[in-house]
Amino acid sequence: MxxxxxxxxxxxxxxxxxxxxxxxxxxxxxxxxxxxxxxxxxxxxxxxxxxxxxxxxxxxxxxxxFITHGFDFTPSWSFFLDVENEAGFDRQFTALSEGGGVLMPPDNYGWSRRFGWLNDRFGVSWQVNLA
The missing domain is CATH 3.30.720.100 (Signal recognition particle alu RNA binding heterodimer, srp9/1)
Structure with missing residues (x-):
């Protein structure tokens, strides 16, 4: 397979x-x-x-x-993380974004009551969504 x-x-x-x-x-x-x-x-x-x-x-x-490349992670690839409640959303968004960068701060963008997008401190992109 x-x-x-x-x-x-x-x-x-x-x-x-x-x-x-x-x-x-x-x-x-x-x-x-x-x-x-x-x-x-x-x-x-x-x-x-x-x-x-x-x-x-x-x-x-x-x-x-072990080879240094001229590229790293890009936000075009990301984990999309559905979170069940506000407290979990806040905890995970805050922890994941610490030392990284916020691409879209948590807000209602029309497709979700609460959504945010970030890069973590390792450069990996996460879209966090209140399910």
Whole structure:
């Protein structure tokens, strides 16, 4: 069976910190497996070769690139996070946006009572919606 899985590539060894942050912040998230680069590389020892995780029920793969690229994450790709209540919305929007940047502050934009869009401190984009 052919299957597509979102793949998140980090630079400069940030993958583990991003995973830890998301698992702590987003309900329904967990790390399923982690393979790390060993002493023989090619990446720095201990950084993530391949991790499988679930973020709010969505399976993703994560990797620490040992090659520095001239690009990073773009807001055109994002997690769309439906949150059940105002308190959860406020908590998750605040936590995810801390150290990142708000692209659209929480408001009623006509398609939802409350919606906000942000980049987290790792550069990953999140659209947070009050379901």
């Amino acid at each position: 052919t299957r597509a899985t979102p793949f998140l590539m980090f630079q400069h060894g940030k993958a583990q910190a991003a995973l830890d942050f998301w698992i702590e912040t987003v309900p329904g998230s967990r790390i399923e497996s982690v393979e790390r680069f060993g002493p023989d590389g090619p990446g720095p020892e201990g950084t993530i070769l391949r991790a499988h995780a679930v973020i709010a029920g969505q399976a993703v793969m994560i990797h620490d690139s």
